[in-house]
Amino acid sequence: MSIKRIQQITGFSYSTISRVLNGKAQEFRISDKTRQAIFKAAESLNYRPNILARSLRLKRTYTIGLIVPDIKNPFFGELASRIEKLLREQGYSTILCNTNEIPENEEFYLKVLVDRQVDGIIIAPIHTKEWDAMEHIRRERSIVLIDRIFYETDIPWVTSANEQAADEVTSELIAIGYPRIAYLGGTAETYINTMRFSGYRKALERHSLSVDERIVFFEGYSPEAGEEMMATLLEREPDTRAVFCVNNLVFIGAMKVVQKHEIETGRSIMMAAFDIDRYCEIFKRPLLCARQDQEKLAANAVALLIEGIRNTVGPDRHLIVPVCVGRHRIR
Amino acid sequence: MSIKRIQQITGFSYSTISRVLNGKAQEFRISDKTRQAIFKAAESLNYRPNILARSLRLKRTYTIGLIVPDIKNPFFGELASRIEKLLREQGYSTILCNTNEIPENEEFYLKVLVDRQVDGIIIAPIHTKEWDAMEHIRRERSIVLIDRIFYETDIPWVTSANEQAADEVTSELIAIGYPRIAYLGGTAETYINTMRFSGYRKALERHSLSVDERIVFFEGYSPEAGEEMMATLLEREPDTRAVFCVNNLVFIGAMKVVQKHEIETGRSIMMAAFDIDRYCEIFKRPLLCARQDQEKLAANAVALLIEGIRNTVGPDRHLIVPVCVGRHRIR
DNA sequence: CTGAAAGCGCTAACAA
DNA sequence: TTGTTAGCGCTTTCAG
Numbered sequence: 001m002s003i004k005r006i007q008q009i010t011g012f013s014y015s016t017i018s019r020v021l022n023g024k025a026q027e028f029r030i031s032d033k034t035r036q037a038i039f040k041a042a043e044s045l046n047y048r049p050n051i052l053a054r055s056l057r058l059k060r061t062y063t064i065g066l067i068v069p070d071i072k073n074p075f076f077g078e079l080a081s082r083i084e085k086l087l088r089e090q091g092y093s094t095i096l097c098n099t100n101e102i103p104e105n106e107e108f109y110l111k112v113l114v115d116r117q118v119d120g121i122i123i124a125p126i127h128t129k130e131w132d133a134m135e136h137i138r139r140e141r142s143i144v145l146i147d148r149i150f151y152e153t154d155i156p157w158v159t160s161a162n163e164q165a166a167d168e169v170t171s172e173l174i175a176i177g178y179p180r181i182a183y184l185g186g187t188a189e190t191y192i193n194t195m196r197f198s199g200y201r202k203a204l205e206r207h208s209l210s211v212d213e214r215i216v217f218f219e220g221y222s223p224e225a226g227e228e229m230m231a232t233l234l235e236r237e238p239d240t241r242a243v244f245c246v247n248n249l250v251f252i253g254a255m256k257v258v259q260k261h262e263i264e265t266g267r268s269i270m271m272a273a274f275d276i277d278r279y280c281e282i283f284k285r286p287l288l289c290a291r292q293d294q295e296k297l298a299a300n301a302v303a304l305l306i307e308g309i310r311n312t313v314g315p316d317r318h319l320i321v322p323v324c325v326g327r328h329r330i331r
Numbered sequence: 332m333s334i335k336r337i338q339q340i341t342g343f344s345y346s347t348i349s350r351v352l353n354g355k356a357q358e359f360r361i362s363d364k365t366r367q368a369i370f371k372a373a374e375s376l377n378y379r380p381n382i383l384a385r386s387l388r389l390k391r392t393y394t395i396g397l398i399v400p401d402i403k404n405p406f407f408g409e410l411a412s413r414i415e416k417l418l419r420e421q422g423y424s425t426i427l428c429n430t431n432e433i434p435e436n437e438e439f440y441l442k443v444l445v446d447r448q449v450d451g452i453i454i455a456p457i458h459t460k461e462w463d464a465m466e467h468i469r470r471e472r473s474i475v476l477i478d479r480i481f482y483e484t485d486i487p488w489v490t491s492a493n494e495q496a497a498d499e500v501t502s503e504l505i506a507i508g509y510p511r512i513a514y515l516g517g518t519a520e521t522y523i524n525t526m527r528f529s530g531y532r533k534a535l536e537r538h539s540l541s542v543d544e545r546i547v548f549f550e551g552y553s554p555e556a557g558e559e560m561m562a563t564l565l566e567r568e569p570d571t572r573a574v575f576c577v578n579n580l581v582f583i584g585a586m587k588v589v590q591k592h593e594i595e596t597g598r599s600i601m602m603a604a605f606d607i608d609r610y611c612e613i614f615k616r617p618l619l620c621a622r623q624d625q626e627k628l629a630a631n632a633v634a635l636l637i638e639g640i641r642n643t644v645g646p647d648r649h650l651i652v653p654v655c656v657g658r659h660r661i662r
Numbered sequence: 663c664t665g666a667a668a669g670c671g672c673t674a675a676c677a678a
Numbered sequence: 679t680t681g682t683t684a685g686c687g688c689t690t691t692c693a694g
Binding site for chain 2: 048049050051052053055056061063066070071072073074076077078080081084085093094095096097098100112114115116117223252255256259262263278279281282283284
Binding site for chain 1: 679681687
């Protein structure tokens with residue numbers, strides 16, 4: 001009833017009012033006093049356009065869906081925070097979808113977002129490849145993969161240089177005197193795990209070392225998985241000296257076990273992991289960290305998404321963001 | 332065009348189709364074969380209702396807004412994760428609004444959510460009291476405050492027993508031999524800081540100790556604030572032995588400084604804070620932690636919100652959730 | 663048991 | 679420069 005209300009007051013028609021309110025006064029050469037009058041009325045009525053009606057008409061909702069596997073993970077927390085901010089600045093609202101690493105949830109949320117007619121979707125998928133529903137959806141909607149991507153797809157994506165960074169981390173560990181490095185990984189077959197493990201393997205091979213399956217684990221990305229893997233590892237190989245964790249959460253879980261072990265045995269273990277820069281600062285122990293560039297990940301994902309929405313797809317729709325590998329020790 | 336399409340195929344009218352599709356077949360005693368036919372057509376067309384149109388008509392969007400100060404903070408990350416899940420289970424989608432601790436953003440987001448006609452809003456506010464816009468909004472929309480609340484308001488809220496927990500933490504510190512405890516707090520005047528500081532003060536007073544303003548700081552809730560407060564503290568009082576941090580982030584920042592200090596001086600500092608249970612598990616040092624019950628916070632907030640939406644407000648619209656205080660040391 | 667038709671609030675094509 | 683009007687897709691009276 002709102003535009004109607006303005007029309008009752010000012011006497012101008014729907015269209016004129018709509019035009020003025022949408023900043024098209026110039027375009028339609030609407031007289032200044034008409035414009036003023038409409039603005040005044042709108043203001044006095046505290047007019048707010050009905051976004052639902054507009055969206056229904058325009059078939060654009062200015063809403064995007066963000067699907068992440070675990071918003072509790074500070075890595076995704078920061079990513080979400082950056083993405084949401086950038087989208088907001090472009091006038092979009094963000095619907096948060098937390099899949100909890102459960103593939104069924106991912107499929108479910110995708111449907112929800114389509115039903116809600118979001119203009120686009122940014123997703124860090126659990127699935128490792130495009131499935132039927134997704135293939136269907138992306139034909140009519142802008143989608144961008146972030147962090148975790150599909151091996152072969154022409155869906156735009158942005159991810160980190162996971163393989164290279166894992167390679168660097170492993171090489172560095174070898175260089176500083178740890179030829180035997182355990183690997184605590186995420187779920188097998190998963191993109192992130194595959195790439196990071198591949199980097200780990202390549203570094204070993206370059207140094208004429210080979211992967212020892214007894215110290216390699218693919219259990220999952222959670223603290224619980226980390227704890228379990230580390231416990232099993234130390235049971236099997238109590239004199240482990242170096243461990244590479246696939247992510248921050250696995251690191252957290254592993255550290256629980258490591259701390260106890262170090263106290264009990266007096267032997268220390270060198271730890272390395274992705275995205276533990278926050279922890280690096282507050283541990284007395286030396287740590288090796290591969291730090292993803294969340295700013296670039298988020299910025300590129302949003303840029304690709306908007307390009308998709310505006311149908312102005314650039315040439316580089318697949319981006320790999322460099323990762324910063326660094327040793328750390330409190331001085 | 333979708334219901335129209337079904338009507339073209341089946342020949343039944345809009346209303347009949349709408350009724351069947353909304354499960355009102357029984358209510359309107361629609362014949363079985365009509366029902367079947369409509370369902371079949373819907374299925375074959377892969378019919379999905381247009382939520383926008385429905386919302387426009389019904390004036391309900393099945394969307395709620397979640398406003399948090401900092402989604403990067405794992406505390407809010409977990410809270411968001413739980414809230415989103417519970418809402419999802421009730422058929423609601425969640426719009427994420429991250430204010431970044433900036434009051435202007437809060438006001439802005441509130442407007443956005445109203446414009447988007449969300450059915451309700453869950454907010455951990457930065458503002459410390461109801462401001463004009465908010466007062467207006469809550470008349471026509473269900474709002475629930477979580478974590479941070481307003482002192483005097485009849486807006487439903489749920490928060491933790493902050494004062495009591497801070498009191499317990501402080502008493503425990505005193506009991507185990509630390510009569511002189513520094514307090515690293517959040518922004519002054521803020522609800523959380525006020526309550527926790529009050530608990531701290533009460534515990535001291537009960538033990539006939541008084542607050543020493545030289546070791547009390549109200550800088551903010553971020554790691555940066557924590558780092559700065561801790562640095563200033565140690566400059567002023569290099570032989571500080573115990574510190575109480577207002578939250579997990581301040582703790583993180585403070586720990587950076589503490590670690591260095593301990594290495595340089597050989598003197599250790601007893602640390603206590605809210606919501607550092609994750610860290611407790613991975614530090615060798617003893618730690619004292621007040622752990623908020625996020626499950627209850629989230630569940631109650633959602634329950635209150637839904638009550639508000641359904642207009643079935645119960646008697647207890649203001650809830651205080653107990654906090655678990657515990658010492659920790661890796662065995 | 664089923665249908666006709668109004669209307670949610672807005673935009674835009676077409677007229678004037 | 680402004681107005682008329684048709685719809686976007688749905689729900690729901692009111693009328694059979």
